[in-house]
Amino acid sequence: MDAHIDELAGLEVRNAGHTWSNARWEAGNVRDVLNYYSAAPERLFGRQIPVAGGIDLTIHEPLGVVGIIVPWNFPMPIAGWGFGPALAAGNTVGLKPAELTPLTAIRLGELALEAGVPEGVLTVIPGKGTVVGQRFVTHPLVRKVCFTGSTEVGKQVMAGCAEQVKRVTLELGGKSANVVFADADLDQAAAAAPYAVFDNAGQDCCARSRILVERSAYDQFLSLLEPAVKDLRVVDPADESSEMGPLISARQKQSVTDLVDATTVAFTGSAPEGDGFWVPPTVVLTDSPQERIWREEVFGPVVAVMAFDDEAEAVTLANDTEYGLSGSIYTRDLGRGLRVSRRIAAGNLSVNSHASVRYWTPFGGYKQSGLGRELGPDAPNAFTEEKNIFISDE
Numbered sequence: 232m233d234a235h236i237d238e239l240a241g242l243e244v245r246n247a248g249h250t251w252s253n254a255r256w257e258a259g260n261v262r263d264v265l266n267y268y269s270a271a272p273e274r275l276f277g278r279q280i281p282v283a284g285g286i287d288l289t290i291h292e293p294l295g296v297v298g299i300i301v302p303w304n305f306p307m308p309i310a311g312w313g314f315g316p317a318l319a320a321g322n323t324v325g326l327k328p329a330e331l332t333p334l335t336a337i338r339l340g341e342l343a344l345e346a347g348v349p350e351g352v353l354t355v356i357p358g359k360g361t362v363v364g365q366r367f368v369t370h371p372l373v374r375k376v377c378f379t380g381s382t383e384v385g386k387q388v389m390a391g392c393a394e395q396v397k398r399v400t401l402e403l404g405g406k407s408a409n410v411v412f413a414d415a416d417l418d419q420a421a422a423a424a425p426y427a428v429f430d431n432a433g434q435d436c437c438a439r440s441r442i443l444v445e446r447s448a449y450d451q452f453l454s455l456l457e458p459a460v461k462d463l464r465v466v467d468p469a470d471e472s473s474e475m476g477p478l479i480s481a482r483q484k485q486s487v488t489d490l491v492d493a494t495t496v497a498f499t500g501s502a503p504e505g506d507g508f509w510v511p512p513t514v515v516l517t518d519s520p521q522e523r524i525w526r527e528e529v530f531g532p533v534v535a536v537m538a539f540d541d542e543a544e545a546v547t548l549a550n551d552t553e554y555g556l557s558g559s560i561y562t563r564d565l566g567r568g569l570r571v572s573r574r575i576a577a578g579n580l581s582v583n584s585h586a587s588v589r590y591w592t593p594f595g596g597y598k599q600s601g602l603g604r605e606l607g608p609d610a611p612n613a614f615t616e617e618k619n620i621f622i623s624d625e
């Protein structure tokens with residue numbers, strides 16, 4: 232992996248329109264995930280539990296075949312988060328990339344063979360979700376499905392897996408809040424906010440697509456946010472300095488612009504004219520939690536901003552969603568940062584930061600954002616069955 236970072240990144244720049252800096256991070260993330268879990272086989276500890284009349288041991292056994300269904304938004308990392316710990320726990324893996332973005336997965340499969348992973352241990356199977364993905368769900372030898380994608384398809388996958396009581400991990404949509412209190416370092420919060428939502432052109436399940444700002448700081452925050460959004464370099468991702476590229480497809484652009492057309496846009500950044508599914512970074516103001524732009528996952532470079540009056544209202548508004556994946560809290564009061572983090576029903580919260588993903592900490596959603604956790608020290612266990620063995624000393 233380490234020797235192929237630029238090659239893999241280049242494939243993603245061309246196939247998915249990712250920026251070079253993102254794509255290099257994504258390839259490096261797979262390398263780091265593999266490195267981290269490479270020591271897991273020796274650490275798949277069982278326990279020895281005191282019992283009368285003998286000795287009791289638990290062991291972690293691999294599940295068998297694991298099917299990993301990957302979406303188009305982060306083709307490399309999401310594949311790696313599944314196959315890294317799954318292989319480390321002794322499973323074999325079938326990996327289905329999204330039809331729109333199969334290139335890096337195919338190359339990862341080749342690199343695995345070159346690195347000595349035996350044929351059939353990591354098998355990349357490109358194809359339609361309704362065919363290849365469904366086969367993971369229905370094939371009795373696949374004992375676990377890891378699905379990342381839309382909440383709608385995730386529910387179908389979960390229902391299908393129930394037929395065979397098959398293990399399933401779901402990483403689904405999000406509508407995460409970025410809560411900015413008046414006591415925050417507003418320069419820092421406003422400078423970070425565009426990257427928290429417009430990264431990967433907003434096609435990120437962790438995108439902080441709702442910004443909640445305490446009313447007394449609202450005007451100042453917006454006046455700082457506007458230049459930060461306008462300064463974002465939205466140019467051809469083949470240009471190394473690009474900070475945001477186009478959307479993945481005409482269909483995705485249509486779904487994003489449909490949502491934007493139903494709102495009042497406060498201001499936008501720039502985007503190139505001409506070829507490419509470009510949508511400029513867009514900021515929308517709203518005071519209605521019922522508006523579609525406030526409730527629905529946009530999966531594009533659009534953020535909605537709303538004012539709140541106090542901490543309790545901020546928590547209520549942040550939690551008024553069927554999703555619960557991530558979120559940020561900007562405040563200089565660390566007691567408040569911790570308190571609000573505990574009250575927001577989401578799996579990944581950051582105080583004075585918008586970082587959600589580290590391969591060595593757990594990642595996953597509350598409510599309809601998902602089921603189960605990926606990454607972190609416990610991930611290999613999620614690809615095992617725990618067996619209990621009692622040996623009598625009689």
Ligand code: NDP
Binds near residue numbers: 360436
């Ligand atoms: P999907 O949920 O349709 O696709 C995700 C993955 O699931 C793809 O590999 C897809 O295959 C596969 N798939 C599709 N249907 C089935 C099925 N019936 N059984 C098994 N696997 C299936 O997402 P879309 O690409 O249609 O994106 C739509 C919306 O979903 C986005 O606008 C966004 O809101 C959300 N989304 C969320 C993501 C997240 O990270 N949480 C990631 C991607 C999308 P294929 O595409 O090859 O047919």
